[in-house]
Amino acid sequence: MTRLTSAVRVSALVRRVHNAGGSAMVLAKGDAMAGAILILLLDRGERPRFRERGLGVEGQLIESGPRDADSQTASDYWRRRRERDPDLWVVEVDVADGERFADETIAAG
Structure with missing residues (x-):
């Protein structure tokens, strides 16, 4: 079974979010083939939180990073x-x- 590359997964996520009327942008490009993917989720520019591929109970992405972070703390974390x-x-x-969106696009497969 062929696995999707990280670049393809990120591209699909960005496209799906834009098609749903949201905003998505790549803040940092990683390894195109197998780089890990960290997603910074916002709610109208507020409440930054992170998700990434991990060992979630049902295959979903796991929460990571600081909780109840402000935008500066979130930026410092991913940097x-x-x-x-x-x-x-x-x-x-x-x-x-x-x-x-993150779970369906990044965690699948």
């Missing part, structure tokens, strides 16, 4: 992660039910 892992993709998503 520190990139310093340790330059292959990491960081994608900002601002759309209603962003967790669902």
Whole structure:
């Protein structure tokens, strides 16, 4: 079975969010083939929170990063992660039910 590359998954997520009327942008490009993907979820520019592929109970993405962060704390977090892992993709998503978009696009397969 062929696995989708990280670049294809990120591109699909951005396209789906835009098609739903939301905003999505790649903040940092990682390894195109197999880089990890960290998603910064926003709600109308507020309430930053993170999701990434991990060992969720039902295959969903796991929450990571600081809880109840402000935008500066969230930015500092993903920048520190990139310093340790330059292959990491960081994608900002601002759309209603962003967790669902992330789970369906990034966690699948």
